[in-house]
Amino acid sequence: MTLKIAVSKGRVYEDFLSLLKSSGYRFKDEKTRKLVIKDLDNSINLIIVKAIDVPLYVNNAFADLGIVGKDIIDEFDDLFYELLNLEIGVCDLCIASMKNSKIKEMDYLKIATKYPKQANEYLKFKKLNGEVIKLNGSVELGPLINISDCILDIVETGNTLKENGLEVNEHFKKIYSKVIANKVSYKTKTDIITEFINKISW
Ligand code: PRP
Numbered sequence: 421m422t423l424k425i426a427v428s429k430g431r432v433y434e435d436f437l438s439l440l441k442s443s444g445y446r447f448k449d450e451k452t453r454k455l456v457i458k459d460l461d462n463s464i465n466l467i468i469v470k471a472i473d474v475p476l477y478v479n480n481a482f483a484d485l486g487i488v489g490k491d492i493i494d495e496f497d498d499l500f501y502e503l504l505n506l507e508i509g510v511c512d513l514c515i516a517s518m519k520n521s522k523i524k525e526m527d528y529l530k531i532a533t534k535y536p537k538q539a540n541e542y543l544k545f546k547k548l549n550g551e552v553i554k555l556n557g558s559v560e561l562g563p564l565i566n567i568s569d570c571i572l573d574i575v576e577t578g579n580t581l582k583e584n585g586l587e588v589n590e591h592f593k594k595i596y597s598k599v600i601a602n603k604v605s606y607k608t609k610t611d612i613i614t615e616f617i618n619k620i621s622w
Contacts, residue, residue: 428471532562
């Protein structure tokens with residue numbers, strides 16, 4: 421039986437592939453634009469998708485498992501199981517604004533973000549009035565061109581903030597990737613999912 425795993429493109433995919441290889445899974449060494457990648461023993465099919473679509477693939481059983489960051493998981497209601505934390509895609513979800521802006525003194529805060537659910541949770545947690553402006557990328561533009569007072573976004577190296585004149589005001593939460601599972605797959609493929617989790621946990 422083959423395990424279908426949705427994984428987001430880019431760095432998470434590269435790190436996850438390294439983890440699979442060091443856990444004993446064998447892959448052809450090739451640079452490829454293929455969107456379905458099988459291991460040499462055909463025990464795993466990796467389905468390469470956009471990060472935001474990983475929960476959708478898992479919830480709809482297009483994939484048994486998904487590899488996705490906590491930043492994205494927390495935008496969804498729990499329709500899937502969270503099986504394992506991975507040391508992949510580690511970064512911070514932060515509030516950031518233009519250097520020297522006085523957002524701490526504002527009583528109405530406009531937040532630009534890819535993460536509207538968590539931005540609303542932030543406003544509620546801080547007991548602040550405000551509004552959330554949903555963008556799908558280049559979120560740093562928010563304060564830069566006066567769409568918003570600040571952003572809620574992931575910061576990894578900090579280079580994007582720095583190059584655009586922004587700085588971190590507050591660390592909201594630590595982000596890392598997780599293995600999530602479709603609930604039906606978890607019941608019908610328990611043995612191979614457990615074997616997979618055990619293999620990559622070492
Ligand atoms: C993410 C994030 C920041 C950047 C942070 O964007 O939204 O813009 O990476 O990384 P850094 O701290 O290492 O500079 P991504 O590259 O995913 O592109 P996007 O703007 O299209 O979402």
